[in-house]
Amino acid sequence: MAHEHHDHGISADADRRWLSLALALLLGFMTAEVAVGLLSGSLALLSDAAHMTTDAAAIVLALIAIRLAARPAQGSYTFGLQRAEILSAHVNGVSLLLLAAYFTYEGIRRLITPPEVEGALVFVTALVGIAVNLAATWCIRQADRSSLNVEGAYQHILNDLYAFIATAVAGAVVWLTGWSRADAIAALVVAALMVKAGWALVTASGRIFLEAAPEHLDPETMGTALAAVPGVLEVHDLHVWQITSARAVVSAHVLVEESADCHAVRVGVSDILHQRYAIEHSTLQVDHADQPAAEPHCAEPHGRVYRSAE
Template identity: 40%
Template sequence: MRIQPHQQQPTIDRQKHHRALWWALGLNFTFMLVEFFGGLITGSMALLSDAGHMLTDVGAIGLALFASWLALRPKDPRRTYGYLRAEILGGLANGTTLILLCGYILVEAIRRTGHPQPIPGGPVLAIATVGLAVNLGSALIIGRGHRTNLNLEGAYLHMLSDALGSIGAMVAGGVILVTGWTPVDTIVSVLIAVLILRGGWHLLMKAIDILMESTPPEIDYHQVLEALKSREHIVDLHDLHIWSISSGVLALSAHIQLSDECVKTGHWPQCLRETQNMLREQWGIEHTTLQTEPPFFQERYD
């Protein structure tokens, strides 16, 4: 039997979030092109790798916009959860692209180690400094709502990580300008590639975990199991499953065996409601499916 509360989440001003994301997308896309062509003209791998990192931010912001748009689409008989998993598929593709991009940057950095090129430190430093301002500005724009919107939070974290990439490019440009030691550009590009690899791998694994319907990392499966078993009138529990429908959208299903007294006195609806309230309040699990079973049901029909 299924009892599902239909309480609405707090209303979110989607238009405001869309507007902030569009501003951040425009800023990052414009400066990504500036860094890319600046890297081609100056021959700076640090600028090119940072432009690649900014491309991941553009993708992250675009994904947040796309996911927000899809979230407005209603569910239907074929897609009973709506289009919530679209952002997970986008994350899977984005994570794969990040790792491939990281591989390219590392290969190119190794190739240039044997064939160093003169790099003007001044333009590199100037472009990277403006890039840092763009990253911090985008983080400020997105950060106004990232605590209440998961898509915004992901884009916000991308902005902060890319700010580190801009700082790296600034360091490379400054060192080259002062000392003329160009190998620092390769070193910085490798460090930025490691940042991209870490972010891409984390994103890829998170998407795979959700698609595999793994127990969310923020939830202790055994803790939930023991909490359910300790509930009054629940004498046994089996087939417990906890998974994520999408980022921050948790679901649970279980077979629970109720006491004979609970069933006979008609107390079982209240028992289910209280159990659902506990799951929602302690772990944020809104989608719960609890199949109730009378005493000895499993032994009788196994």
């Protein structure tokens, strides 16, 4: 049996300084927005403030997850706490979906019975919100967005920017025409953006929790390619999954010809995984075939069995 070992430590997923600066911007403006939303009676502003709360929470969770994920593997946590970032992304996604449900309900209720809204106040506040979110978005863009955790925080901020644009339009409509239902419509637009971002985070993190192969990797194609390596007779128990975002791993049982050099074949398989599929970590069990290749080597191989075409 042969194994390929790699360092399990990871580098920082994002620049903490940029994330912290974005957090400070959001917290400062969010406090002011809640006050203005209550004074003006604007659901759109309050929904934006709630969205910004999840933005701030997303950044806080991202900062915590970065610190946890950087801890070395020890004890029963043999991969360390690298999946803390995925848990963070999942929580952020669920929170967005729950908030979307609430603001959809409130938006529909206010469409039926619209309250009085101070359009000018909403418009001015939304313009300031656009500027703050542009600055926060720029800050997070400076961080490493290869992490699903950081990308989740970025998507929160970006969607909030779109929401403020919708709120500014609604505030202008209410201010200039007096049609207060525009505020409720803007809140529904915000809810729709929350659903889009939240669903994307939940599905992406869910794939990792369920040990699915990364979307850009096809296990069928990979298995066929590995079986075509010179000296390989069969590949089975091929598993492709992600420990965390942007870190895919592979394990497989490889059977080789009786006359083949197990070490040389393992190197060939590892080279294919690294060069063609950018897999940095693989665990390979390599054995000489002790029975006809037409029969499975293991009693119950998991998944498809890939055999050499020769």
